[in-house]
């Protein structure tokens with residue numbers, strides 16, 4: 001683990017760390033650090049060495065390579081306490097990184113397909129969310145992702161299993177992730193329509209560097225009617241698409257360190273270009289246990305490469321609250337907290353980061 005968790009700090013990164021932040025794109029299973037994965041596998045009587053859990057390369061050969069390792073590492077997640085431990089560890093790290101509110105993804109089909117009941121997964125996660133809140137935060141909500149490389153029948157069955165937890169308010173939204181090749185948003189139009197009818201908020205991944213990125217982004221807008229887009233950065237290759245995303249005020253949850261480890265670039269220029277085009281772009285950590293850093297590390301990496309000012313960092317932090325699914329009063333409270341932080345930080349941090 002590098003970055004802030006590894007203890008690197010200077011005046012600019014100190015500002016980033018204290019900035020009140022909202023995480024909108026983190027996969028709980030992507031916060032499973034190798035050591036925790038190994039100890040869970042061992043606890044359940046299996047040999048961690050036999051499943052290659054130590055392999056977390058500095059660079060992945062694209063999304064499919066990453067996903068194969070990500071799913072393999074999950075086999076230690078078996079009982080409610082495992083999901084509790086995973087979520088507790090993430091929320092504690094997020095708190096240290098200055099996160100005050102997180103909308104967190106989980107992948108139920110990656111567990112139910114291994115025989116772990118849906119209720120076991122959400123009960124462990126929910127208990128950890130409640131306990132973190134009682135300890136002072138961060139506050140959090142849960143977004144269920146459907147795996148786009150699984151069948152439509154499996155997606156419908158998973159949605160059906162989730163409905164009691166939607167009714168209890170344990171799951172706020174629905175998303176779509178995993179391998180995008182051959183799995184367009186339109187494949188899931190029916191299931192997302194049902195989900196919206198049941199009260200779920202709606203987002204979808206459109207990963208960078210996919211052959212079909214632009215076509216999939218248009219489907220997100222025209223067929224699905226998403227409220228947010230995960231990654232989505234490739235919209236910049238289509239001016240009309242970028243304009244429409246800005247006009248609809250759709251959040252785009254960029255993940256710089258994920259881009260770096262998967263595609264060799266932070267895509268920091270794209271972030272500043274999206275800001276200039278008035279798109280509600282946000283910075284996030286995606287799968288931080290694999291990509292070398294959590295949210296403050298992502299802010300620091302982009303600030304460094306794009307020479308962002310403190311005012312620009314504050315805009316990025318505020319974009320995330322604006323793109324969140326918080327009730328307006330709470331959202332506005334967090335927006336004021338960012339402004340207050342920037343005003344209070346000004347005297348002791350008078351030099352801009354550039």
Ligand code: ADE
Pocket residue numbers: 027030063070177178179205207258286287
């Ligand atoms: N599952 C976990 N991380 C993902 C990502 N970045 N893209 C698609 N599916 C994922």
Ligand code: ZN
Pocket residue numbers: 025027177205230286287
């Ligand atoms: Zn993701």
